[in-house]
Amino acid sequence: MPLLSIIIPVYQAKKYLGKCIDSILNQSFLDFELILIDDGSNDGSERICDEYTRKDNRIKVIHQVNQGVSGARNTGLKYASGEYITFVDADDWVGVNLFQECMKIVERYPVEVIYHGFTKDIWKNNTVSTVKKGISGVEGYVSRKEMKDYIIRSNGQLNPQVYSYIFFRKLLDGLNFDIDMPYAEDSVFVVQALTKASAYYFVKNESYHYNARTGSAAYRWQPKIIECYKKSFNTLICFFKSLNFSEDDLTRFIAINIINGYASLIYNLCLPTCTLKLREKMKILKRARKDFKFDKYKKYYKEKPTSLFEKVKTLLTFGHLEIILILLGPLYCRK
Helix, strand or coil, rough: CEEEEEEEEEEECCCHHHHHHHHHHHHCCCEEEEEEEECCCCCHHHHEEEEEECCCEEEEEEEEECEEEEHHHHHHHCCCCEEEEEECCCCEEEEEHHHHHHHHHHHCCCCEEEECEEEEEEEEECEEEEECCCCCCCCCCCHHHHHHHHHHHHHCCCCCCCCHHHHHHHHHHCCCCCCCCCHHHHHHHHHHHHHHHEEEEEEECEEEEECCCCHHHHHHCCCCCCHHHHHHHHHHHHHHHCCCHHHHHCCCCCCCCHHHHHHHHHHHHCCCCCCHHHHHHHHHHHHHHHCCCCHHHHHCCCCCCHHHHHHHHHHHHCCHHHHHHHHHHCCCCCC
């Protein structure tokens, strides 16, 4: 049985898949299995998967009818035999020592969740700029009891991207990705795992490279986005409540996440793939403000914008002038 199972959902990723798989096979850490879930690709990705199985016996390929990324990840969970499990997206790549550094930790600590951060590679006109998304608290071992202090130090904000975590396999028993969520499904999965866990480790290693490209699912408008946000927020609130925060801290953390989520909703409405009319967009924002009690929670938001652009964005959002952000469109969509 391998120590680590690496699951990659694959769909129409021919352009990026080879680099992704090579980055895993070149890892200094060797005790892993690589599970490729071909989710009904017809662009040649399916052949690339089969070719790699002939190169390395640590690679398994499962071909299935398209079920979406959540269905593909769930299939990977069924076939994984490693003591620990992690996920990699087919258009991303991984630094050579990432898994070596992370898996050394399990030899010293009985951890159930390892968080390692990531680097966001932002492509524009064939040039790339990078933004590191690492730990916001103290690096190292964190017990369930200490998790409360860690979240206070990080001001109630988590990075719930599933590809930046490694999970103890038994922790995931009974957990699956929600196939009915086209957005934030990984956030719900991660927070559910965090809620079950009793020991965590935070590593300062952002050598997982997330490929932020305009053609990816993250840059497509999702009509069910409000429903997805609701489930994500409710899952996060359950996690916070399980840690027995004071009422003031709990309210403040809920406020921060709701307002950040609202800003993300505005961003999604500005995407080129969102073809809704201006009136429809404003109707969605009005509904979101009501559903998430935006005006109730905004007084608890204490975050200070770090740039002029962020200051203007925050001022417009809190002043009910989101229409200006919507009209700015592409300018607001920069990240």
